[in-house]
Amino acid sequence: MSKKVEFEHGGARANAGRKAQFSEPTKVIRVPESQVDFIKNWLLKNFKNGQLSDLTASMKIQTIQPKNDKVYQIPLATERVAAGVPFSVQDSIEQSLDMNEYLIRNESSTFIVKANSLSMQDVGIDIEDPLIVDRSISAKSGDIVIARIDNDFTVKRLMIDKQFDPPKVWLKAENPEFKNIYIEEGQEFEIWGVVTYNLKRMR
16 A cells, blocks of 8 residues: 655745635635536626626526435425315325426526516516526517626516517516617627526515
8 A cells, every 4th residue: 555645845935826816705616517607707707896897796696506405395286276165285186396397497507586676577576586597498579588788687578579670679678667678789689598487485
């Protein structure tokens, strides 16, 4: 058996080692492998003078990471609930539901984004509502999306008017107190992801 040899050294040299990119301590986090380059580029682009730019800081983007390996199988009642005669839930339970499988189609491209305005209030999206966003889905007209316009993020309903050639794309606010967004020539525009669920607490 070979013996492990430990080498002594004279200690850390002043100003040696990798130079910090940020003006505060850093912490290792785990992210989906497919999103490493995107997250790295996003941080380098938006982290200025020790803090995120105002708008991107208010759009909180989080990866979905389970806190443990425990799977919760929630009983699923097969009867539909109506505002009529009550039924026995116990007699209607035939299967269970895994919330991870129900809410997440593609784990590596799914994020939680918290809304930061009331522009979509009429469809039930309030400030701080956690929205599940899937970046692997192709957006279609009528979808609620997270869009990036000149590096500013917003949640709106995607509208595509196909009577124009080429089709006219704009973003609809679901609150009359907010203006719709019409993309102007020269603006950078990207559909960042499609909102699939709103994880709103009812109590």
